[in-house]
Amino acid sequence: MTVEEIRGNMGGGERGNNNYDNFPIGMRVLAVDDDTICLKVLDGLLRKCQYQVTTTSQARMALKMLRENRDRFDLVISDVHMPDMDGFKLLELVGLEMDLPVIMLSANSDTKLVMKGISHGACDYLVKPVRIEELRNIWQHVIRKKKVEPKSESKSNDHDKSYQGSGESGRGQSTTGGNADQNGKCNKKRKDEEDENDENGNDNEDPTTQKRARVVWSIELHRKFVAAVGQLGIEKAVPKRILDLMNVEGLTRENVASHLQKYRLYLKRINSVQTQQANYMRMGSLDGLGDFRTLGGSGRYTHAALSSYTSGGGMLGRLNSAAGLSARNLAASQLLQPSHGQNLCNSGNAFAKLNPNIPPHASLIQGISASLELDRLQHTKSTAHIPLDESRLLTSDVLGCLNNSLSNVPNNPMLLQGNPLGNQHSLNMAPFSSDSFNTGVNGSSNWQNPAQLSKFQSSSFPLTESFINSHLPQNNVREAATTHLQNSPLDFSATATVSPPFEDSSRGEIQFRESMAGAVQSMNHTPSQAWADNKQRYTHNSNNTFGNNLISQVPIIGTASLSNENFGRRMDMSLISRSDRGSSTLVQHTEHDKLTPDSRIRSNEDYLLEPTKQQVGFSPPGYDSLDDLMSAMKREQDGGMLDEEQYGFDNYPFGS
DNA sequence: TAGGTAATAT
DNA sequence: CATATTACCT
Numbered sequence: 001m002t003v004e005e006i007r008g009n010m011g012g013g014e015r016g017n018n019n020y021d022n023f024p025i026g027m028r029v030l031a032v033d034d035d036t037i038c039l040k041v042l043d044g045l046l047r048k049c050q051y052q053v054t055t056t057s058q059a060r061m062a063l064k065m066l067r068e069n070r071d072r073f074d075l076v077i078s079d080v081h082m083p084d085m086d087g088f089k090l091l092e093l094v095g096l097e098m099d100l101p102v103i104m105l106s107a108n109s110d111t112k113l114v115m116k117g118i119s120h121g122a123c124d125y126l127v128k129p130v131r132i133e134e135l136r137n138i139w140q141h142v143i144r145k146k147k148v149e150p151k152s153e154s155k156s157n158d159h160d161k162s163y164q165g166s167g168e169s170g171r172g173q174s175t176t177g178g179n180a181d182q183n184g185k186c187n188k189k190r191k192d193e194e195d196e197n198d199e200n201g202n203d204n205e206d207p208t209t210q211k212r213a214r215v216v217w218s219i220e221l222h223r224k225f226v227a228a229v230g231q232l233g234i235e236k237a238v239p240k241r242i243l244d245l246m247n248v249e250g251l252t253r254e255n256v257a258s259h260l261q262k263y264r265l266y267l268k269r270i271n272s273v274q275t276q277q278a279n280y281m282r283m284g285s286l287d288g289l290g291d292f293r294t295l296g297g298s299g300r301y302t303h304a305a306l307s308s309y310t311s312g313g314g315m316l317g318r319l320n321s322a323a324g325l326s327a328r329n330l331a332a333s334q335l336l337q338p339s340h341g342q343n344l345c346n347s348g349n350a351f352a353k354l355n356p357n358i359p360p361h362a363s364l365i366q367g368i369s370a371s372l373e374l375d376r377l378q379h380t381k382s383t384a385h386i387p388l389d390e391s392r393l394l395t396s397d398v399l400g401c402l403n404n405s406l407s408n409v410p411n412n413p414m415l416l417q418g419n420p421l422g423n424q425h426s427l428n429m430a431p432f433s434s435d436s437f438n439t440g441v442n443g444s445s446n447w448q449n450p451a452q453l454s455k456f457q458s459s460s461f462p463l464t465e466s467f468i469n470s471h472l473p474q475n476n477v478r479e480a481a482t483t484h485l486q487n488s489p490l491d492f493s494a495t496a497t498v499s500p501p502f503e504d505s506s507r508g509e510i511q512f513r514e515s516m517a518g519a520v521q522s523m524n525h526t527p528s529q530a531w532a533d534n535k536q537r538y539t540h541n542s543n544n545t546f547g548n549n550l551i552s553q554v555p556i557i558g559t560a561s562l563s564n565e566n567f568g569r570r571m572d573m574s575l576i577s578r579s580d581r582g583s584s585t586l587v588q589h590t591e592h593d594k595l596t597p598d599s600r601i602r603s604n605e606d607y608l609l610e611p612t613k614q615q616v617g618f619s620p621p622g623y624d625s626l627d628d629l630m631s632a633m634k635r636e637q638d639g640g641m642l643d644e645e646q647y648g649f650d651n652y653p654f655g656s
Numbered sequence: 657t658a659g660g661t662a663a664t665a666t
Numbered sequence: 667c668a669t670a671t672t673a674c675c676t
Contacts, residue, residue, distance in 0.1 A: 214666080238658080238659065238660095239658075239659070239660095240657095240658070240659085253658080253659095257658090257659070257660080260659095260660090261660075261661075261662095264660095
């Protein structure tokens with residue numbers, strides 16, 4: 001963005017005597033902190049950066065100043081804890097009313113707070129004491145915002161657009177709705193991709209440009225898409241109608257069609273997973289061979305599975321080999337004993353068996369694991385520690401009982417959002433999935449991630465950090481996911497169910513998100529089995545987060561208590577085993593992990609012993625939302641369950 | 657013309 | 667290599 005553009009975009013108000021020819025210099029910053037010392041320091045630092053600083057120790061005053069003349073400042077940097085007004089409140093109001101970039105400041109680097117800040121629309125979250133280096137770059141938030149602004153398609157879509165749904169009982173589907181304001185603030189949208197800090201001033205933001213930039217299906221966009229599909233009902237969701245419903249300028253029917261194609265593919269895959277479960281259950285074969293043909297979500301994966309079978313030599317063997325990574329570190333690798341392996345799978349089977357009629361849950365769970373998978377996929381990209389074969393191997397074998405085809409899922413976040421939920425569930429799930437989407441995509445090569453996100457990462461944000469940067473072997477992630485899912489699906493459903501009660505949606509979302517993220521992370525840890533190669537960092541924090549959050553949320557379902565206890569126990573163990581673990585390398589830490597196996601197994605057993613309870617707690621009311629998808633799936637499943645051929649989706653209900 | 661699917665491009 | 671785009675067929 002050029003200086004001129006900045007000028008032009010800078011709200012048009014009188015700039016006073018500001019000179020933007022050397023932009024960052026003179027940027028008008030409003031610093032808010034009730035602690036006058038901090039404020040002073042901050043002021044000093046900001047001035048060192050040659051910003052034009054205004055300070056106030058009262059949030060209300062800050063708000064007043066901002067309201068009086070919203071063009072008076074370019075950026076707000078505010079403490080989180082303030083007596084007269086919560087920093088988040090200020091953040092929210094500012095975001096709502098003047099849409100200035102806001103940077104949160106706090107001595108507390110607690111994950112929750114960071115999450116809350118970012119989720120509420122903060123462009124950045126700085127931890128005190130703030131270093132000047134951090135402040136030197138905050139101007140980029142101003143640029144970023146200004147650049148996103150012009151394109152904002154806000155008004156047309158958000159609330160109003162919905163409900164033109166025909167006879168269809170328009171389900172809730174406020175998926176995006178109000179949050180768009182907050183989130184959108186710092187989220188970049190679709191095609192106006194933007195570069196980080198470049199003062200070069202070479203820009204091309206010419207809206208009239210003919211070249212139809214390839215549509216990037218941002219989370220927002222995808223949400224809309226999903227919302228539209230949900231509204232129409234999966235069966236009636238055809239490109240054109242979706243397009244109408246989405247009401248996104250510049251989007252073509254073709255774009256939607258393409259996305260829909262992918263989406264359907266994705267749905268199928270999910271469905272196939274489900275089928276697999278069923279099949280697996282019926283066949284009950286331990287060697288897994290019989291199922292593999294069935295299990296393959298797609299041709300190539302079937303092959304992969306088969307080949308891995310031959311090389312691995314039977315499921316158990318593979319179980320061992322797959323888990324062998326961790327087995328190294330387990331003195332007595334009990335958890336790799338056949339019996340346990342069997343148990344693991346049986347638990348999955350049991351689960352499936354116990355809940356054959358409650359697909360929604362399955363989907364829920366699969367969704368979660370799929371999200372994990374996305375994470376894994378990313379790791380695959382960025383790290384090449386583990387031979388792909390092995391990870392596959394593990395997928396189809398050890399975890400074959402549940403989610404073998406997940407590795408095939410092209411776009412996992414679809415899963416969670418994918419279900420035409422539209423109601424509270426989607427509300428709850430979406431944030432998580434979008435997060436994982438974000439997270440996942442951030443690391444991918446072709447995604448320009450917003451600065452606040454990268455900042456996010458770099459500021460040691462535990463969850464994100466581990467999500468993005470951990471060099472977790474994919475196997476572990478997956479195994480963890482699956483193991484956990486098999487063992488305590490309840491935790492998730494419970495969590496999801498509990499979320500709504502939170503005061504406001506965004507908060508609920510945040511918490512949910514946290515807990516989910518925590519859960520996910522915990523899954524990484526839970527199986528404990530040393531995960532020797534786990535180079536994760538910042539784990540301690542996240543564990544705390546998880547422990548506090550999830551556990552506090554889950555108990556609503558009475559029957560869940562047992563699981564929760566186990567969960568908690570596992571978390572604790574996780575904490576223990578990790579407490580000493582820094583960012584240094586794995587090998588040395590493996591000793592710690594030896595602590596866990598026993599208890600872990602017991603935990604598993606506990607889970608296994610409680611299938612019925614799980615089931616009970618597992619069928620909360622209000623799953624109507626999932627009906628569309630699920631009924632569709634079910635139909636398909638009923639029709640061709642025993643005929644495996646995952647390829648035979650021609651009769652898939654989504655078809656024309 | 658629209659939708660679905662497969663091929664191709666990025 | 668995954669995913670978006672384009673082409674082609676119904």
